[in-house]
Structure formats: structure tokens, C-alpha cells
Amino acid sequence: MYLDARGKQCPMPVIMAKKELDGGCTDLTVAVDNETAVKNLTKMATNLGLSVESSGKDGDYEIHITGELTAEGRETEPEQFCELPATANYSVFVSKDHLGEGDPVLGRNLIRMAIYTLSEGDNVPKSLLFMNGGVKLVAGEEPQITENVKKLISRGCEVLVCGTCLNFYGLSDKLEAGTVSNMYEILERMQKSSNTITL
Amino acid sequence: MMQHFYVFAFGSTHAAIEAERLLASVKAVVMPTPRVITASCGMSLRLEDEYADEGLRMMKGSGIGSWRYYEMSGSRRDLTSKLLAEAES
Known part of the structure; x- marks a missing residue:
């Protein structure tokens, strides 16, 4: 051939x-x-x-x-296998358990679609950062998002989850994907990224 | 990598959200409507092969109107869709 x-x-x-x-x-x-x-x-x-x-x-x-x-x-x-970086130098910051302002049910479905799209797309972020209400998405509430976050990890994305926030919501023992982290590391990832997208 | 799955696309986002609740038991995944499927709202539900028939049965008996059911196959960048069933609103 x-x-x-x-x-x-x-x-x-x-x-x-x-x-x-x-x-x-x-x-x-x-x-x-x-x-x-x-x-x-x-x-x-x-x-x-x-x-x-x-x-x-x-x-x-x-x-x-x-x-x-x-x-x-x-x-x-x-x-x-491409030498071009498979993961671009950008971060995604998830600070809420929904996407956008408006109806909460629609917002929850939009964030599911956003994480799905990130996990399926070519341009995988360098880091995915969960803080405040966003931590709920990887701590028991959302099997679909948890699966897609695991897929992102397997494709080279670093996933950091705010430990203070998990503790506040009583979810410290419920984390299903990603690594427990802190403000220092999460801010450092943002500072080192050429671009941080806040969802 | 070749993919194979099934998709419900909807005439309205409200129908999609209603169906999402219904099809949670067959592990429906919320996804943006694949680009090859036009003329529907942007939110679709993805079903894996093992739940394809059961999902369709549930939707047919649900009273939710305005949906189309597609079989999707191909590579991630080059998916094709085949219409399997539909319900008018």
C-alpha cells in the first residue's frame, strides 16, 4: 500500500x-x-x-x-505520536457546577457537554482546575463528567481539585477523578499557562 | 480509532433535557449534537451499543416528541450518521 x-x-x-x-x-x-x-x-x-x-x-x-x-x-x-504538543499550553478553570448563568438544569447539561467536548477534541488542555462548586462535578455527583475527566487525564491533562473546597462541601472522601490540590498549585498552573479559560 | 454509537437528537432543548432524565438508567451521555446532524437543537444524547435498543424502546413509550435517532460510525474526525427512527412533535 x-x-x-x-x-x-x-x-x-x-x-x-x-x-x-x-x-x-x-x-x-x-x-x-x-x-x-x-x-x-x-x-x-x-x-x-x-x-x-x-x-x-x-x-x-x-x-x-x-x-x-x-x-x-x-x-x-x-x-x-506527533512531536507537536498534543496538549496545548492552556488551562481550563471550572469554578461552578454549571456553565453560564440562567437555568441551573440547562447549565448542568452545558457543563457536561463542555467537558465531553474537551475530552473528545484534539486540543487537550494542559491542566483542568476545579474550585468552589466545580469540585462537585468530580466528587460523586456526575458520573459522565468523572468519566470524561479520566479520559482527559489519560490523554495527558493534569487535573487539580481544590482540597479546601472538597472539605467545605464535605466531599473530601468522595473525589473520583483528579488530584487534591491547593491554591498555590492551582494559581501556579494558571500563571504558567498562556491562556486560562474559565467555565 | 473507529467509533460506533447511537445518538438521539432533538427538536428542542427542553425535549433533550426531559429525555436525559429518562435515559439516565441506560447511561445516556449528554453531548453536543454531532456536526453531521443538522436541523436539531445543540444538545444530544449518546448511547453505547448495549443500550441502543432499550433506549429506543424507552423513548418510543415516553411521549416525548420531536426526536430523531441515529447510528453513528467512523473516526472521531469523520463521523457518518444513519437515521434509524424518528418521532414528530
């Missing part, structure tokens, strides 16, 4: 190649025109336990990947 990924920037070559491998291709040649793509494809193949060889120079490369993907390998998200 020959795949022409020239003119494509990462993560596209990796995603295209992974799609073929997922589909059962055991002998794949990918043409790319940049060294980052060579590096990322090589990293992916190596990590997935496949054989890989690359050839070419000066903007014209071929990567030859052989071997059969394991079931576990098929479940792996291709983006993580």
Missing part, C-alpha cells in the same frame, strides 16, 4: 497512516515532504511494535512500515 502524504503537515500524515494500519494494512509506504513527519511516523511505528525504515532527503522521503497491528495498537490515538 502506498500513501502520498506530501504537502500534509502533522498530525495528518500520522493520522492517514494509522487509518491504513487500523484497516489491516501490513506493508505500508508513506511519502512525506518534511522531517517532522518522518520523525513522527517513525515514532508511531516503533511505539506500536512495527518495523520501520525511512529513506530520502531534502523534502522527499519515504517511510516503509511493516508488521501487523495488535488489537491494543488499533485502540491507540495517532495524535499522541
Whole structure:
């Protein structure tokens, strides 16, 4: 199988190649025109336990990947093999148990949708910070949000939960996802982020 | 990674919220309506394969109007939808 990924920037070559491998291709040649793509494809193949060889120079490369993907390998998200940071340098601050002002039931569903979308999207935040009423979302009230937060953690997001707030709401022993933290660490994550989005 | 799941999309957010309560027992997940599904409100409910039939039965007997039920498949970036059932308001 020959795949022409020239003119494509990462993560596209990796995603295209992974799609073929997922589909059962055991002998794949990918043409790319940049060294980052060579590096990322090589990293992916190596990590997935496949054989890989690359050839070419000066903007014209071929990567030859052989071997059969394991079931576990098929479940792996291709983006993580990209040298481009899979997690961008932004934080999300969740300070309430709902999103926006207005009807509380609608607000609860909106925050569920927001966390779901973050967990499914390409641009995973570097940190997800829960404070005040927001801590309730990861302390027993919300199985869906808890699941999605766990997924974010598995994709490289750091999740910090305000311990003072858990204590205040009587939820210290109910935390289901994330790490108990404090004001120092939570503020530090915000200061180190290029952008903090408050939900 | 290939995905496969089912989605209820709704004509109104109120119908979606009512259905969310109803379908909590079949582990319905609230999600933004997939982009490929147009002409419905922005809030949808996702069901996994094992609850697909039971969820549909519950909705059919619920009296909640104005919904459509889709089978979704494909990769995360390239989902396709297939309409399975619908109820008018």
C-alpha cells in the first residue's frame, strides 16, 4: 500500500497512516515532504511494535512500515505520536457546577457537554482546575463528567481539585477523578499557562 | 480509532433535557449534537451499543416528541450518521 502524504503537515500524515494500519494494512509506504513527519511516523511505528525504515532527503522521503497491528495498537490515538504538543499550553478553570448563568438544569447539561467536548477534541488542555462548586462535578455527583475527566487525564491533562473546597462541601472522601490540590498549585498552573479559560 | 454509537437528537432543548432524565438508567451521555446532524437543537444524547435498543424502546413509550435517532460510525474526525427512527412533535 502506498500513501502520498506530501504537502500534509502533522498530525495528518500520522493520522492517514494509522487509518491504513487500523484497516489491516501490513506493508505500508508513506511519502512525506518534511522531517517532522518522518520523525513522527517513525515514532508511531516503533511505539506500536512495527518495523520501520525511512529513506530520502531534502523534502522527499519515504517511510516503509511493516508488521501487523495488535488489537491494543488499533485502540491507540495517532495524535499522541506527533512531536507537536498534543496538549496545548492552556488551562481550563471550572469554578461552578454549571456553565453560564440562567437555568441551573440547562447549565448542568452545558457543563457536561463542555467537558465531553474537551475530552473528545484534539486540543487537550494542559491542566483542568476545579474550585468552589466545580469540585462537585468530580466528587460523586456526575458520573459522565468523572468519566470524561479520566479520559482527559489519560490523554495527558493534569487535573487539580481544590482540597479546601472538597472539605467545605464535605466531599473530601468522595473525589473520583483528579488530584487534591491547593491554591498555590492551582494559581501556579494558571500563571504558567498562556491562556486560562474559565467555565 | 473507529467509533460506533447511537445518538438521539432533538427538536428542542427542553425535549433533550426531559429525555436525559429518562435515559439516565441506560447511561445516556449528554453531548453536543454531532456536526453531521443538522436541523436539531445543540444538545444530544449518546448511547453505547448495549443500550441502543432499550433506549429506543424507552423513548418510543415516553411521549416525548420531536426526536430523531441515529447510528453513528467512523473516526472521531469523520463521523457518518444513519437515521434509524424518528418521532414528530
